[in-house]
Amino acid sequence: MGETLHDLMRERFGVAVPGGEGLPAEGALAAIIQRRSMRRYRPDPLPGPLLGALLTAAQSAGSKSDFQAYSIVHVADRAQQQAIGALMPEMPWVATAPVLLVFCPDLSRGRDACARHGLPFAHDTLDGFINTTVDAALALQTCALAAELTGLGSCAISAVRDHAERITELLALPAGVYPLLGLTIGYPEVPWRVSMRLPPNVVVHRDAYDACGEEAAIAAYDRRRQVREPIQRQRAEDRFGHAPTYGWSLHIARQYAIPERADFAAYLRRRGFSLA
Ligand SMILES: Cc1cc2nc3c(=O)[nH]c(=O)nc-3n(C[C@H](O)[C@H](O)[C@H](O)COP(=O)(O)O)c2cc1C
Numbered sequence: 001m002g003e004t005l006h007d008l009m010r011e012r013f014g015v016a017v018p019g020g021e022g023l024p025a026e027g028a029l030a031a032i033i034q035r036r037s038m039r040r041y042r043p044d045p046l047p048g049p050l051l052g053a054l055l056t057a058a059q060s061a062g063s064k065s066d067f068q069a070y071s072i073v074h075v076a077d078r079a080q081q082q083a084i085g086a087l088m089p090e091m092p093w094v095a096t097a098p099v100l101l102v103f104c105p106d107l108s109r110g111r112d113a114c115a116r117h118g119l120p121f122a123h124d125t126l127d128g129f130i131n132t133t134v135d136a137a138l139a140l141q142t143c144a145l146a147a148e149l150t151g152l153g154s155c156a157i158s159a160v161r162d163h164a165e166r167i168t169e170l171l172a173l174p175a176g177v178y179p180l181l182g183l184t185i186g187y188p189e190v191p192w193r194v195s196m197r198l199p200p201n202v203v204v205h206r207d208a209y210d211a212c213g214e215e216a217a218i219a220a221y222d223r224r225r226q227v228r229e230p231i232q233r234q235r236a237e238d239r240f241g242h243a244p245t246y247g248w249s250l251h252i253a254r255q256y257a258i259p260e261r262a263d264f265a266a267y268l269r270r271r272g273f274s275l276a
Pocket residue numbers: 035036037038039091155156157158159160181194195
């Protein structure tokens with residue numbers, strides 16, 4: 001555990017980076033720098049008032065043009081939660097987490113507002129889709145950070161999109177609404193450990209994008225990360241074989257090489273997003 005934010009930053013990147021020197025490792029910034037996904041929870045329920053406050057934190061996120069174009073479904077019914085969890089047995093905490101929320105981009109309210117005021121709805125575009133999706137993602141992340149600041153753990157679940165049709169049905173989502181991400185929340189059962197990030201000189205550019213030195217920096221990151229948090233199982237070995245040296249960049253490249261949810265645009269169009 002570090003004493004300054006600089007120490008926490010070194011932990012985050014696995015290497016010292018400039019910044020945080022002399023600033024005490026406390027408060028919201030320290031908690032955010034140490035955040036991580038939590039997939040194992042104690043069974044204790046969240047007090048109702050705390051959940052209400054977390055949902056208000058979610059709704060306190062900024063929103064493009066104040067559209068507030070998202071909805072959050074709190075899956076409070078255990079049978080309903082188990083039905084969603086059963087769709088993704090590889091993530092058993094989805095069925096059992098003390099709280100399961102589903103964050104849904106939502107153009108239905110905007111469309112209804114236009115209809116009520118006798119106006120055409122002209123945001124059924126790719127840009128409109130991005131606006132509503134970003135709104136929902138920001139609300140989720142604000143909720144997740146608020147949860148972590150109160151000592152809770154959480155995990156975003158994009159796997160809901162692997163089962164978008166079924167979840168749409170289970171949650172009775174109207175046209176113009178789709179399940180973007182789940183969020184499980186609960187009291188952590190296991191200790192917190194941060195996962196190593198790409199160094200800032202790869203991700204943060206000064207004045208203009210500059211990829212010079214990126215390959216070497218990523219190779220060094222691969223090596224650093226394999227020492228501290230080795231990847232236990234190579235992805236898609238049946239397809240790509242066993243690599244003698246393996247690291248983060250090969251792991252994500254193997255994932256990028258295989259299409260994911262290639263039929264999602266068709267699902268969205270059926271849901272009333274033209275993406276024009
Ligand atoms: C948009 C988004 C979707 C995610 N979906 C899943 C998921 O479906 N299942 C899962 O176990 N983790 C999921 N995660 C958690 C990521 O795997 C995790 O954030 C990443 O490995 C980095 O680890 P950390 O959050 O502990 O720093 C998701 C995270 C984000 C931000």
